[in-house]
Amino acid sequence: MNKKRIIIFDDDTTRRDSLSMLLNMCPDMECVGAFASAADAVTHVAQTEPDMVLMDIDMPRGNGIDGTSRIKSAYPLLPVIMQTVFDDNQNIFEAIKAGANGYLLKKTPPDKLLEQLREAFDGGAPMTGTVAIKVLQFFREEPVSPSYKLSEREKDILKLLVEGHSYKMIAAKSNIAYYTVCNHIKKIYEKLHVNSATEAVKIAILQRLV
Amino acid sequence: MNKKRIIIFDDDTTRRDSLSMLLNMCPDMECVGAFASAADAVTHVAQTEPDMVLMDIDMPRGNGIDGTSRIKSAYPLLPVIMQTVFDDNQNIFEAIKAGANGYLLKKTPPDKLLEQLREAFDGGAPMTGTVAIKVLQFFREEPVSPSYKLSEREKDILKLLVEGHSYKMIAAKSNIAYYTVCNHIKKIYEKLHVNSATEAVKIAILQRLV
DNA sequence: TATGCAATAGCTAATATTAGCTATACGGGA
């Protein structure tokens, strides 16, 4: 297999050099470019034709998030791994939204870093543990949304509705009469201030009621 | 430092034994319990006082998701790592919602597994690469999810449907005949492989088609 | 104990949705 071509964006000269050396020491990778700014990121990518981009997030000019966005617009399939000293939520989610394939902290030791890059080549999404934690937490956030005070039964029924079941199917699955399903759903609509199944499903999903 | 106490829930006897042996071979870990069902998960945790739980997700009785929920209600800080053969979205998000701290595939090789467990002890969130990918995709504006090849018009109509409009309202808003709306929606259902508005809305939202 | 709420069950009538067709017009590609 050919060596994987990697380019680096980092404003710190020392770090740029060490990363480049580290990569070139690996039999399966090579650094084909190292730049101090992401301002001309797309041009650099076009010229160097890399298999992966290692992008510093905290650069004074041509910041890493923007650079990543632009690269991803032009080359959606090219993996971009972000590196940063900060693992605050803002940075992480900005990076993810910009399309980054992974998010590593700069303190990641060299051996780990290489391992993570290889994982990214295999289609994985390398993430520093603390980053993964934050990402997971995001999913667990209790929705700050208004509490609709649905009863347990109503939540059950709503869940089945969201899953695409008809009233009849819900009745069968819940072992209650069709008419009872109607009544539960009427109550649900009332509490959710909607009057159709589609609206209820929309609210249920977006506000994580199910 | 004391050995980390780990308990296992897995319905497969062979796997339970090998995991337990693997853990006991490590100088820094020990398996202090291995159970075939998560039905009495909380009781088992109370009795064995583990530092971590390794939970199989696909167990016939006392399923892993429920077990995890119950454990997390009783012991919110106890790390629970899910293991499964499947990395489908449903499983992953269910597990995360249940409060799992990590999500590993069963095909993870032993050395990697131990490494990931240690990461979890350090407060990280071990995730198999493909799982991390799916989690990240969830955040992105445009996920690379299966393309249903909806035409622009169909996307418009679907959007209006998701917003809770009836066929009539969609017709009015789009300045086309009611019958045309019917036909677009028929096409959409065909492409999305569903046959009701609720299912279409669910897919549209979860896969960010709108 | 009286009250209220959740869950159950039922009915009817008005609408809405879904599936099955046919059919025309327009544009792009083989």
Place this chain on the structure above:
DNA sequence: TCCCGTATAGCTAATATTAGCTATTGCATA
């Protein structure tokens, strides 16, 4: 040029949903 796909429009028949009611049971609690 002919064919295909998209957008448009139409019809019918079968189902499903929604809104309007009433009513019983059981449980919690004021």
